[in-house]
Amino acid sequence: MNLKPETLQRIDVAVAHYPVKRSAALPLLHLVQEDIGHLPGEAVEWIASRLGLEPIHVYELVTFYPMFRQEPGGRRRIKVCRTLSCALAGAYQTLAEFEKQFNARQGGTSPDGEVTIEFVECLASCGTAPVVMVDDELHEKVDCEKARQIAAKIKAQARRES
Amino acid sequence: MPAERRIIFEHIDQPGYTPDLDCYVRHGGYAALRKAVACKPEDLVSEVKRSGLRGRGGAGFPCGVKWTLLDRRSGKPIYLIVNADESEPGTFKDRYIIHQDPHQLIEGIMITCFANTVKQAYIYIRGEFPEGAKILERAIAEARAAGLAGPNILGTGYSCEIYVHRGAGAYICGEETGLIESLEGKRPYPRIKPPYFPAVLGLYQCPTIVNNVETLCHVKHIVSMGGDAFARIGTPNNTGTRIFCVSGQVQRPGTYEFEVGKITMGQLLYEVCGGPLPGRKFKAVIPGGSSAKVLRFGEHYKGKRRAGAEMVDYDWALEDVPLDFDSLALVGSMGGSGGVIVMDDSASMVEALGNLNAFYAHESCGQCTPCREGSLWMKRITARMVSGEGRAEDGELLKSVADQIAGRTICAFGEACAWPTQSFVQKFAAEFRGYPEARKSAGPSAAPLV
Ligand SMILES: Cc1cc2nc3c(=O)[nH]c(=O)nc-3n(C[C@H](O)[C@H](O)[C@H](O)COP(=O)(O)O)c2cc1C
Ligand code: SF4
Ligand code: FES
Numbered sequence: 001m002n003l004k005p006e007t008l009q010r011i012d013v014a015v016a017h018y019p020v021k022r023s024a025a026l027p028l029l030h031l032v033q034e035d036i037g038h039l040p041g042e043a044v045e046w047i048a049s050r051l052g053l054e055p056i057h058v059y060e061l062v063t064f065y066p067m068f069r070q071e072p073g074g075r076r077r078i079k080v081c082r083t084l085s086c087a088l089a090g091a092y093q094t095l096a097e098f099e100k101q102f103n104a105r106q107g108g109t110s111p112d113g114e115v116t117i118e119f120v121e122c123l124a125s126c127g128t129a130p131v132v133m134v135d136d137e138l139h140e141k142v143d144c145e146k147a148r149q150i151a152a153k154i155k156a157q158a159r160r161e162s
Numbered sequence: 163m164p165a166e167r168r169i170i171f172e173h174i175d176q177p178g179y180t181p182d183l184d185c186y187v188r189h190g191g192y193a194a195l196r197k198a199v200a201c202k203p204e205d206l207v208s209e210v211k212r213s214g215l216r217g218r219g220g221a222g223f224p225c226g227v228k229w230t231l232l233d234r235r236s237g238k239p240i241y242l243i244v245n246a247d248e249s250e251p252g253t254f255k256d257r258y259i260i261h262q263d264p265h266q267l268i269e270g271i272m273i274t275c276f277a278n279t280v281k282q283a284y285i286y287i288r289g290e291f292p293e294g295a296k297i298l299e300r301a302i303a304e305a306r307a308a309g310l311a312g313p314n315i316l317g318t319g320y321s322c323e324i325y326v327h328r329g330a331g332a333y334i335c336g337e338e339t340g341l342i343e344s345l346e347g348k349r350p351y352p353r354i355k356p357p358y359f360p361a362v363l364g365l366y367q368c369p370t371i372v373n374n375v376e377t378l379c380h381v382k383h384i385v386s387m388g389g390d391a392f393a394r395i396g397t398p399n400n401t402g403t404r405i406f407c408v409s410g411q412v413q414r415p416g417t418y419e420f421e422v423g424k425i426t427m428g429q430l431l432y433e434v435c436g437g438p439l440p441g442r443k444f445k446a447v448i449p450g451g452s453s454a455k456v457l458r459f460g461e462h463y464k465g466k467r468r469a470g471a472e473m474v475d476y477d478w479a480l481e482d483v484p485l486d487f488d489s490l491a492l493v494g495s496m497g498g499s500g501g502v503i504v505m506d507d508s509a510s511m512v513e514a515l516g517n518l519n520a521f522y523a524h525e526s527c528g529q530c531t532p533c534r535e536g537s538l539w540m541k542r543i544t545a546r547m548v549s550g551e552g553r554a555e556d557g558e559l560l561k562s563v564a565d566q567i568a569g570r571t572i573c574a575f576g577e578a579c580a581w582p583t584q585s586f587v588q589k590f591a592a593e594f595r596g597y598p599e600a601r602k603s604a605g606p607s608a609a610p611l612v
Contacts (some may be wrong), residue, residue, distance in 0.1 A: 017325040020366060025347035030289070030328055050346075064349045065330035076405045083251045084452060084517045085503055087408035087611040090295035120290075121333065121521055123290050124249035126501070127416045136292040 001046040007035040011050065023048045025061055029068055038072045065092075066120070074109040074116035076154060079133040080142075082119040085126035090143060094130050095119060097144040101151035114158050163433040164425045166500040167395070168378045168456040168612065169403050170266070171419045174258050181297055186265035192310055194385040198273045199318045206277035210381060212389030213400035219245050219336075219374030220451065220499050221574075222487040225381070229278055229371060237348050238368040243285040243345065243360075245374045247329060247336035249288055251452035251521060255405040255417055256375035259295040260320025262289070264301035269380035272311055273385055275322045278371060282323055286341050288438025289330040291551075292363040298326050311389040333525035337573050340527065351529050352573035374404060376500075386589040397423030398470050398473070400486035404497075410504035411442065423489065427457075431504060442506040446589075449490055450498025452518055453578035455585035459481075463493040495585075505588050510598045513611035515560075515582060516544035520612055524580035537579045539563045547594075548612055550601050557587045557594035 003011075006035045014027040019107035028047045033039050041063050048055045062068045080086075100116050102110040109116045125131045125162060132150070139150060173179040173189060186192070200205055211226030230239060244267070248256040259267055270281050276529055287295050302324050306312035313321045332350055334340045339358055340350035342365050352591055364370020372571045380402055384392045393401045398420040409415045413436030418432075431437065431444065438444050444459045467488070478491070487497040505514055523541035528534045544559050546552055564583040567576045587594055 017327075020346065022347035023327075023345060026330055026344065028480075030330070038405045045601065057347075060349055061347075065289075067331035076519050082517075083521055084514060084611070085252055085415075087517050088410045088503075089511060090504065090513075090609060092612075120331070121524060122249065122253075122292070124248040124257050124288070126252055126254050126503070127407060129409060129415075135289065145403045160391075 001042060003032065003035050015051070022053060022057070024051060025053070025058060026065070029058070029061060029065075033068060038069045040070065046140055072113055075158070076115045076135055077133075078115050078117045078150075078154075079123075079124045080117070081121070081125075081129070081131050083122035083126075085122070086130040089129035090140075091130035093144055094132065094142050094147050097147040098132075098151060101148065112158075115154060124142040163429055164284040166419055166434075167403050169383050169395075170259065170376060170405060171417065174262050176304045179262065181262055181264050181301065183265060183301070183308060183555045184266075186263070191265050192269055195269050195272050195276075195310060196316060197340075198276055198385050199316050199320065203277045203279060206273065206385065209389040210277070210384055213380075213384040213392035214389075214399065215377065215380050215384060216380045216400070217374055217381070217485060218248065218376035218404060218500065220453075221379065222373065222497060223374065224381045228361065231359070232371065233362045233369045236369060237281065237600075240278055241272065241365045241368055241370040242278065242280045243338075243341065243365065243370060243372045244259075244271060244283065244285040245336065245338065245341060245372055245377060246285050246287040246291070246294075247333075247341065248291075248375070249336045250499040251499060251518070252407060252409055252448065252498040252503040253451050254407045254409070255500065257291065257294065258417060259375055259379060260291065261297055264298050265296075265305065266379050266382060267375055268301055268305050268311060269361070270380070270382040271324060272305075272315065272322065274371070274373065274378055274611035276315075276320060276379050280322060280371070283325075284365075285324060285326045286345055286346060287326060287328055287333070288335070288471065289328050294326075295326050295566055297329050300409075302326070307485055332527075334527045334573075334575060337575060340540050340573065341367040341372065344582060349527070352575070354572055364395060384593065396421045397484070397486055399468075399488055401495045404485075404500055406430060406485065406500050406502055408502045408504065410447075410502075411438060411509065411584045413445075415504075416520065420485070420607050423484045423486030425485055426481060427483045428479075430485060430502070431480070435504075438506050442508055444504060445509060446505045446511065446514075448495075448501070448503040448582075449485070450496045452503065453581055454490075454498045454519065455495040455581045456589060457493065457495055461493075461589070465492065467492055470581055483553040508609075510597070510607065511586055511593050512547050513542060513607065515586040516548050518543045518582045519579075520577075522582075526579065532567045532570045533576045533579060536563050536567040540579070540583050547597055547601070547612065548606075548610075549604070551596075552598035552601060554595050554598055556598070557591060560594075561587045579581060 015024045048058045104110040132142045142155045215225040216222040335350045339353035344350040361369040519541040523537040526537045542550040564580040
């Protein structure tokens with residue numbers, strides 16, 4: 001495992017927050033996923049040994065909690081809330097617009113590997129529906145027009161970075 | 163129309179109000195904590211009991227009573243867990259407290275910890291609030307540096323740490339015993355009560371308080387104004403203010419804080435929120451988060467209810483129902499989390515239920531067969547209807563599945579997933595019966611809900 005020094009340091013801080021080491025499992029999964037983008041078997045085993053657990057105790061978390069992923073996916077993640085208040089405001093059309101913009105299907109990654117598009121459940125911002133998260137950033141009232149603007153920004157940024 | 167009474171949300175969305183300690187202190191922040199640490203802890207608990215404060219997370223359990231249930235004889239450490247999971251669909255108030263006024267929450271937490279001799283508090287925040295988690299961590303560090311949290315608080319010798327713990331996208335982590343399992347680093351499988359009442363066998367098998375973010379903010383104001391003064395706000399047995407989160411098909415969705423029971427559903431939706439969208443009519447409303455039973459416009463409710471010491475008759479249209487825990491229970495639903503989801507005459511009830519059923523099928527933890535299988539079947543039946551393969555008797559089939567879940571499961575998710583189906587099918591029976599035919603002639607919806 002090749003984790004950044006600051007990740008290792010944050011891991012030590014997180015472990016010290018609990019009287020029982022196992023409690024640090026979720027924080028460590030978040031930290032490692034933020035560092036390397038996903039949670040391959042090697043990461044799961046590393047976390048297990050850091051906390052004195054069997055790998056299965058960490059696998060069962062990775063396979064249960066929706067935010068953890070074992071596969072890399074796109075460089076950015078677009079999460080469209082699909083629950084009732086967002087659906088009533090047009091979330092299914094918003095999703096379809098993102099699918100069209102990136103030529104990807106719900107749950108999948110665009111052919112250029114740039115974005116993964118997925119539906120998620122209520123993001124607790126139902127008053128400004130439909131809402132979308134692009135990585136850690138929340139976007140509110142995302143109708144099809146706004147979805148196109150967000151997509152254009154992501155594409156422009158991707159061009160700059162490549 | 164009753165005026166908003168902003169206590170918790172006093173500074174939310176106020177221009178120039180920032181989430182840092184300086185700003186909070188400039189607005190009178192931490193005076194309640196100073197007052198609290200000069201009191202005896204048991205007096206603070208009595209004050210909160212006298213206030214009549216009921217939990218804002220969903221069940222409406224009296225907060226002070228919950229605290230007195232703590233097992234203090236075990237000699238084990240007592241933990242406080244702040245439920246910041248905010249994952250009940252339709253609920254979006256804790257988000258604004260956390261993002262815009264984190265110190266209000268921290269002050270409420272520290273008072274609660276002092277009152278209950280807690281040495282360690284955890285804020286369990288949903289994984290989808292990464293920014294909120296950072297804001298809270300920053301605010302805790304500020305409070306700690308100023309001697310308002312951490313070691314030797316305000317020079318009293320009392321110490322208590324607060325740590326932020328992020329969830330990872332599972333709704334069931336909002337259920338308090340599922341939350342505890344999650345905080346212990348496991349799958350969030352809810353525990354069986356009894357014996358696992360958090361007040362007795364909670365985090366690490368120690369006595370534990372679990373309270374919602376909004377509930378803990380109220381504690382600060384109870385200490386500021388006194389329990390009796392708080393109890394005079396709102397209505398008897400439904401004291402204080404509460405934040406209504408209005409979403410769905412209405413002119414002005416958003417968060418609104420009113421005295422509990424001093425505003426009716428009609429006033430909230432027509433006057434405060436501006437009524438239906440142009441050319442539409444209200445059709446249905448879910449009053450307390452997606453798990454609460456749906457109410458239909460045009461319904462009437464009649465009976466006797468307690469008003470203070472006496473019993474009085476009530477005869478309400480939906481618009482007349484006062485928004486408080488007891489009245490919403492009387493009309494067969496619940497105040498729940500305060501999430502008010504509005505649907506108008508353009509919405510198909512079959513599709514709306516299909517949307518919710520997809521949510522519950524996705525979020526069941528899978529421990530109990532009736533919940534795991536039942537939520538899946540309800541999703542499949544509504545999905546089949548929406549895809550055009552429905553049958554006229556699907557409504558009854560849905561009901562028969564739902565009726566076999568509630569009361570037969572480990573946690574209240576069983577009720578939460580059965581209630582939408584039971585109420586939608588019962589109150590919109592004709593729409594469910596006619597849907598398969600109508601769907602065949604009309605084709606798929608241009609604005610799908612599922
Ligand atoms: C399925 C389910 C989900 C829940 N989700 C939440 C939640 O997201 N936030 C919350 O505060 N309470 C939630 N609750 C209620 C908690 O179990 C618990 O009653 C509450 O946190 C207690 O705090 P209070 O007394 O301050 O309301 C949920 C309950 C159930 C059954
Ligand atoms: S009722 Fe459902 S969510 Fe609750 S413990 Fe059982 S399976 Fe899990
Ligand atoms: S339904 Fe989308 S944020 Fe709540």
